[in-house]
Amino acid sequence: MALKDKPNEELFRLYDDDLVLRLNNEKNLRDTRNRLSEFQELLGGAPPTVEAAKAYLIRYANHAPRTRYRYTQMIGAFMKWYGQPLTDVKVKIPRDLPAYIDDEDIEKLLDVVDKKRSHMDTVERDRLL
Incomplete structure (x- = not known):
């Protein structure tokens, strides 16, 4: 069964299993899980799309550039894993x-x-x- 055919609950659980293997830092894992949980709530029962990911990320437009970058990376990694990469969303971090x-x-x-x-x-x- 392809990822696109799976219900959201199973889809996010599969990705969470993948996250546990890749992220060693507890704080990063917890933060990523929180962002993905919020994204899943936004989706409801609808499948993830690039448009839905952008709609989620726009919530954080007034946050600091580093925060927007982190959240974009978190959601972007999920979307890439899902097979619909966020190719046109770039967040630049100003150099300090x-x-x-x-x-x-x-x-x-x-x-x-x-x-x-x-x-x-x-x-x-x-x-x-």
Whole structure:
């Protein structure tokens, strides 16, 4: 029996079994299960479609880019497994710059490194790092 012919309850259970094998992190597994459960509720008894997946993801349009990216990855992986990949949904994550460090904080750090006592010649190396 093809995936498209299975009822949603069985379909999501089969995918959950696959998730358990692939995801080792408990938090990621729990979050993915929560998102898929919400998606299953949205579907009701209707089969999953790309349009339904987009309708689910649009709920999170006002969330942070990283959250939207994670949710899109979760639903996208399910849809790919199902055989209807989300090829036209892309979420870009803006690149973050490192936080600015004041010059006086850098000087304090270098002072601590200079005062470090060690039997090894690591002070100069530590200053360069």
